[in-house]
Amino acid sequence: MRNLLLSPFTLPPPSGQTRNCGVTEVLCEACDHLGWKKPTKIQIEAIPVALEGRDVIGLAETGSGKTGAFALPILQSLLASAQRLHSLILTPTRELAFQIAEQFEALGSSIGVKTAVIVGGIDTMSQALVLAKKPHVVIATPGRLIDHLENTKGFNLRALKFLVMDEADRILNMDFESEVDKILKVIPRERRTFLFSATMTKKVQKLQRAALQDPVKCAVSTKYATVDKLQQYYIFIPSKYKDCYLVSILNELAGNSFMVFCGTCNNAQRVALMLRNLGITAIPLHGQMSQNKRLGALNKFKSKSRSVLLATDVASRGLDIPHVDCVINFDIPTHSKDYIHRVGRTARAGRSGKSITFVTQYDVELFQRIEALIGKKLPAFPTQEEEVMMLVERVSEAQRFARIEMKESTEKRKRPKAGEEAADDGEQSSGVRKKVKGGSFRGRSKRGR
Incomplete structure (x- = not known):
């Protein structure tokens, strides 16, 4: 195994420049193991100029392979010159940070790349111990990173070679x-600085002027678009029958996996x-749940042990779950651009998908x-109103x-027992854990008290 910790070395110039965008063979093999058969549009645009040593602004729609576009140049740089605390990746959400770390570890598994995920909701002492080992790549949310820069003794980024801002x-x-x-x-x-985003806002333009030097703009999508x-x-x-229509669609499209977006944590839980x-x-996923x-x-949704993920916009950016067949906007997003990101959770990397938006x-x-x-x-999604109304009684009881x-x-939650974490995902809700009579669409269960 080639190991960055033990044997930093310089690789010869890669062959097959057009086939692999200049990515060296050992990383191409890692891409093959991940099932990446050919580079995406943003990777074709961004990777060659990144390997030339230029700063990059990458603009592409969600699900276009942006993570690979910055991970591969960073790993190739590490191969040429191994260094601790080499790269910093900033992300807006904790889930996206963990996902990026997974991709770095998968792509860099054969060369011994070490990563650290530094996000809120996790004990700072355990994070400080990981940082003390000086990993190659730090993936962090900005707030928690600042905490460590200010309070963790010996941790600094003065030798940093790469800064990436994803989303x-x-x-x-x-x-x-x-x-x-x-x-x-x-x-x-x-x-070196890489700025990746699905949309170019005034704030991003301001950041570009402050952080990048003579950047190359790689824009795969110049307008807001869906795939x-x-x-x-x-x-x-009608607003009062939203729950009934949701149950009807889940029943009609049974066998698919769904991400259902709600406007609030409370509604996702309910x-x-x-x-x-x-x-x-x-299963719900929202900001009021503990990080674990x-x-x-x-993980339960990714492993397909749960077929429906009820999420707030904490899950609308960057998360790559290949098997999402359908996105349902149960609560319509108040910001139109969030619609693009929500529906981008399906139809990723060339696959097909479906989205349905509830409009009251x-x-x-x-x-x-x-x-x-x-x-x-x-177009309107075809539904049979009479069939939906037949669900009202069962849905009312479930509500x-x-x-x-x-x-x-x-x-x-107000009075948890000592050493017991509140069951904020509802998996082990106390008291009423009964199913509605005749309510199961996959085998009916009896109701008891």
Whole structure:
């Protein structure tokens, strides 16, 4: 095994420049192991100029392979000259940080690359111990990184060679601007910087001027767009029957995996509990869950042990879950650009997918803005109103159970037992853990007290 820790070496210039974008053979083999048969558009544009030593602004729609576009040049640089604390990747969300780390470890497994994920919700002492070992690549959210730069003895980034900001528009929109400014002040001016984003906002342009030197702009998509293989639909429904229509669609498309986006943490939790009471394997993912529960929920969905993930916009950016067949906008996004990112969780890397947006009497203007942004009129998803209305009684009962469980969970959180973590994902909700009579669409279960 080639190991960066033991044998830094310089590789000869790669052959087959056009076939592999200049990526060396050992990394091409790692790509093959991951099932990456050919480079994506953004990788074809960005990797050659990155390998030339230029700063890069990468603009591409979600699901276009942006992570590979910056990971491969960084790993090739590490191969040529191994160094501790070589690269820093900044991301807006914890889940995206863990996902990027997984890709770095997979691509760099044969060369001994060490990574550290530094995000909130995890014990700072254990993170400080990992940083003390000086990994090659640090993947972090801005807020927690600042905590370590200010408080962790001996940790600094004065020798940093690469800075990457992934989903840069989201980092800045989440009010991390002051943290990013602080980070820029404590890292070397002589470094390589990659700025990757699905959208180019005024804040990103400002950051570009402050952080990049003579960058090359690699724009695969110049307008807000969704991928061609995504089938997009809407349903115009009365607000009071949203739950019924959701259950109907999940039943009609049974066998697929779904990401259902809700506007609030509370609604994601409520709908997940309601669906479970009907026998549908659903799990929530939102910001009020502990980090361990969030990662657990994501892993259960990725492993297909849960078929429905109820998520807030914490999951709308960057997450790559190949088997998502359908995205449902249960609550329409208030920001039109978030629609692009939500529906981008399906139809990734050339696969096909489906999205369905619920439009109530209160959402018409927001929906019109989305259509204007993507430049197309969406067709209505075919539904049978009579069949949906037949579900009202069972859904109402499931809603009632969900409300009881939510109330019990809130009370439990206020007075948890010693050493016991609140069951904030609802998997082990106390009290009412019964299914609605006749509610299971995959084998009916009896209701008891």
